[in-house]
Amino acid sequence: MARRTQSRFIFEIVENSRVFRHQFFANGSRRADCATCESRVPASEPYNHHWRNDIKNNRSYCIQLGSEEKQILKTIEDQAIEEFILCDGSITARTNDFLLDSGIDAVPQLLRFLSFATDKLEASVGFYVDVKKERMYYESSPLNIENHFDIGEAVDMIFSMLLEKISNYVLLHHKDPLEACVIRRMKVTVKRFCHSPKSKSIPVSKLPLQYQVKNAAECLERGSNKLSSDLIKLVETYINQEEPGRPIPSTLKVNLYSFRVCSTSKELYVVPHLLSGDDVDNTPTFIIQTDVVGGFQGLLEVRNIRKFLKVDSQDRVFECRQCQSHFVDRVHFALHKQIACGRNFMVWSMDKDAIELHENCLPLPKEYFKYEWVGLASKRN
Known part of the structure; x- marks a missing residue:
């Protein structure tokens, strides 16, 4: 696994404008400016105006759902659909291209769609593999x-x-390398844990793993002794307003930050949303949690904003004691441990000429997904 991209984010005042720049580094020296993460707004405007068009322009971390897509999600829930087949011919026939397109685009897009209105997903992936005269199915x-x-x-x-x-x-059973395999079909199994309809509070998801390991934030509950509920309501009202020219309330003495994803490197980082207090140690500071469509989901209080924003200096080579695999990124190491080193991955030998027949199928609209996904229902219509 490669080390996480090294970069920094700066603001410059140029005449009457404030310019945001994202810069990449290699071995401590600046390598290039990111072409997709520069934005310019009048210097007097709030910081969140830099990111106003993120949801519209960046589908790598936010999606848009219309009434048709929401109806599809309801059908998936009503019919208890948990298995999705990526059809043959949906992606180019070459195995390397199939794996690249499905891993970078098709599967993440499906999972983002299925994550709407959920507390979490439980996902596994299966590959149909042909090698010589044998067909196998591998599942995580x-x-x-x-x-x-x-x-x-x-x-x-x-x-x-x-x-x-x-x-x-x-390699063990056929004495062949991975390049001898043909992979043109896959199945993704996803169990959705939806928000409880009885809950009246806004569900607050956990931080992304990249920021969980920093241990610099905590969930903010209503009625917390640290902040009055009036201030919390004021912050939420400010965030949910959509008037682009509204003034910053003088009573809003807080610092707010939000997540952003670089369109080029896919790097996740934190940017200011509103800064109204110079004393960072004593000014209430929050990270804004949003769902997959960019909707406000809740607040997390950041206890140590310097630690939260700083690039993780403790990333080093980690060795898994169970399987001796090595990692240079704590997020990858955490995911590796969650999946138990792959010990529970399964493989089945299949009849190469076998044909799968499924009675209840839900084709997902290709104009939305780009790829031909079909959901396999476990309940009849």
Whole structure:
């Protein structure tokens, strides 16, 4: 696994404008400016105006759902659909291209869609593998995904471990490398844990794993002794207003931050949403939690904003004591431990000429997903 992208984010005042820049680094030296993360607004405007169009322009971490897509989600829930087949021919026939397109685009897109209105997903991936005259089916063990920002790295981990298992198997049993395998079909099994309809409070998801390991934030409950409920309501009202030119309330003495994803590197980072207090040690500070469509989901209080914003300096080579695998990123190491080193991955030998027949199928609209996904219902219409 490669080390997380090293970068920094700066603001510059140019005449009457405030310019945000994202810069990449290599070995401590600046390598390039990111072409997709520069934004410019009048210097007097709130910081959140830099990110106003993120949801519209960046589908790598936020999606848009219309009434048709929400009806599909309801059908998936009503028919208890948990298995989704990525159809043959949906992606180019070459195995490497199939794996690349499905891992970077098709599977993460499906999981983001299914994560709407959920507390978490429990997902596993299965590959149909042809090698010589044998067909096998490899399936990962389920992995819990509790924040939509973790979907990309979770899929990357599952794919990497599945391909490692397949490579070891075919080398041992067929004396062939992974390149001899043909993979053109896959199945994704997803169990959705939806929000409780009885709950009146806004569900607050866990932080992305990248920020959980920092241990610098905590869930903010209503009625907390640390902050009055009036201040919390004021913050929520400010966030949910959509008037672009509204003034910052003088009573709102808080600092707010939000998550953002770089369109180029797919790097997740934190940016200011509203800064109204210079004393960072004593000004109430929150990270704004949003769901997969960009809707406000709750607040998390940040106890140590310097630690929260700082690039993780403790990333080093981690060795798994169970399987001796090595990692240079604590997020990948945490995902590896969650999936128990791949010990519960399964493989079945199949009849190569067998045909799968499914009576209850729900084709997902290709104009939305780009790829031909079909849901397999366990309940009849």
